[in-house]
Amino acid sequence: MKCEQCADKLDRYVDRELTNTEALEVQLHLEGCPDCMDHYEFQEHLKRVVKHSCDCDTAPKAFRDKLREILT
Amino acid sequence: MAEPAAQTAFAEEALTHLDTLYRGALRLTHDPDQAQDLVQEAYLRALRYQHSYQTGTNMKAWLFAIMRNLFWDRFKGSRKEDVSLDDVGDFVLYDKLKDEGAKPEADVLDKIAASEVVTAVDKLPPLHREVVLLVDVEGFSYKDAAETLGVPIGTVMSRLHRARQQLQKSLYEYAVESGIVHPGGPTQVSQT
Ligand SMILES: [Zn+2]
Numbered sequence: 001m002k003c004e005q006c007a008d009k010l011d012r013y014v015d016r017e018l019t020n021t022e023a024l025e026v027q028l029h030l031e032g033c034p035d036c037m038d039h040y041e042f043q044e045h046l047k048r049v050v051k052h053s054c055d056c057d058t059a060p061k062a063f064r065d066k067l068r069e070i071l072t
Numbered sequence: 073m074a075e076p077a078a079q080t081a082f083a084e085e086a087l088t089h090l091d092t093l094y095r096g097a098l099r100l101t102h103d104p105d106q107a108q109d110l111v112q113e114a115y116l117r118a119l120r121y122q123h124s125y126q127t128g129t130n131m132k133a134w135l136f137a138i139m140r141n142l143f144w145d146r147f148k149g150s151r152k153e154d155v156s157l158d159d160v161g162d163f164v165l166y167d168k169l170k171d172e173g174a175k176p177e178a179d180v181l182d183k184i185a186a187s188e189v190v191t192a193v194d195k196l197p198p199l200h201r202e203v204v205l206l207v208d209v210e211g212f213s214y215k216d217a218a219e220t221l222g223v224p225i226g227t228v229m230s231r232l233h234r235a236r237q238q239l240q241k242s243l244y245e246y247a248v249e250s251g252i253v254h255p256g257g258p259t260q261v262s263q264t
């Protein structure tokens with residue numbers, strides 16, 4: 001696998017959307033290519049940071065109670 | 073109308089996805105009151121169209137689809153905002169950090185406050201923002217995201233890719249403005 005192909009598949013690799021075979025190919029490339037590995041780790045980290053930053057918003061308890069009242 | 077007991081069970085199951093819906097509504101409307109209105113309306117509609125939900129399928133995706141369709145009907149006059157994002161390069165933030173010698177690049181991400189990351193997400197055009205919410209925040213598969221948004225998987229992938237580029241661009245700009253990185257010179261990521 002070339003770096004270009006690896007870059008093409010990086011989103012899907014980070015999102016666990018590749019087939020097992022494809023993922024293995026990417027993994028093998030990453031293990032032998034520090035540049036792509038750096039890119040991968042950065043993307044993975046960015047995804048985690050986005051998740052954790054937006055995650056902390058949860059529905060207020062009063063709103064949850066009100067909905068339960070209305071719906072059930 | 074379903075039997076009361078069945079209806080209550082349905083509502084209880086639907087309410088287990090409340091945080092996902094509320095978070096999504098909040099990021100789409102940027103307003104807690106509007107988010108609550110939107111989510112309440114979505115739940116009422118979900119109950120009314122309960123029969124169209126197929127048991128055993130992804131209820132979270134089904135509910136999210138109702139909520140975001142309401143959002144687009146209500147707030148955008150049903151016309152999907154057609155903002156496309158420019159290709160700003162694949163690894164904007166990463167590449168710039170590397171150029172500036174900020175090593176390791178990932179450390180810079182940890183210096184950026186969560187609220188700034190949320191701001192960067194909020195600045196994405198809504199069609200791109202909702203893909204990030206589904207895939208990155210809520211962990212939807214591309215397939216579930218595509219069904220929720222009513223677009224092909226390829227569209228999910230391209231919007232996600234552009235959205236991530238744009239996020240990196242915003243975060244880089246923030247990192248420069250706030251002095252986390254200094255453009256034009258080798259940067260020492262300050263230790264805190
Ligand atoms: Zn490579």
Ligand SMILES: [Zn+2]
Binds near residue numbers: 045181182
């Ligand atoms: Zn981190």
